[in-house]
Amino acid sequence: MDCSACSANASHIGCSPMSRLTLDDITVDFPIYDAGHRSFRRALLATGIGGLISRRGRHHLEVRALDGVSLDLRDGDRIGLIGHNGSGKSTLLKVLAGIREPTGGSVAITGRTSALLSLGSILDPEMTGYENVDYASTLLEIPAKR
Numbered sequence: 001m002d003c004s005a006c007s008a009n010a011s012h013i014g015c016s017p018m019s020r021l022t023l024d025d026i027t028v029d030f031p032i033y034d035a036g037h038r039s040f041r042r043a044l045l046a047t048g049i050g051g052l053i054s055r056r057g058r059h060h061l062e063v064r065a066l067d068g069v070s071l072d073l074r075d076g077d078r079i080g081l082i083g084h085n086g087s088g089k090s091t092l093l094k095v096l097a098g099i100r101e102p103t104g105g106s107v108a109i110t111g112r113t114s115a116l117l118s119l120g121s122i123l124d125p126e127m128t129g130y131e132n133v134d135y136a137s138t139l140l141e142i143p144a145k146r
Helices: 040-049 089-097 116-121 129-139
Strands: 020-032 052-055 061-074 104-110
Touching: 020 089, 061 089, 061 104
Parallel strands: none
Antiparallel strands: 020 061, 020 104, 052 061
């Protein structure tokens, strides 16, 4: 059911379009600059803490934070990320939120998405919980439930 009070990107119960987020074979590489003085052997041993390390040229290393990640999230889906430090959890969340562009693969976003991490920047500790929810929903253009 379409809601005439909503903008084209808004979504709430009973309102379309539904949100969908699809990742297809996502890869994210981080370049490590000025790594010429570091030992490649030491870098290779460090792969145990997460990421693949490769050498490009004489003084350039890259860490592959995400390699071939694919998923399809629809309205109401929930995910949990579990992994050791450096395994790519935060990098994946940044790709999902649109904060970081992947090095390879594709991202398709339908509808409206927002990062809950950004809510901390708009919450006011001097306001009540209800006031914070009301304020945040106004800023995020989420219509009030009637």
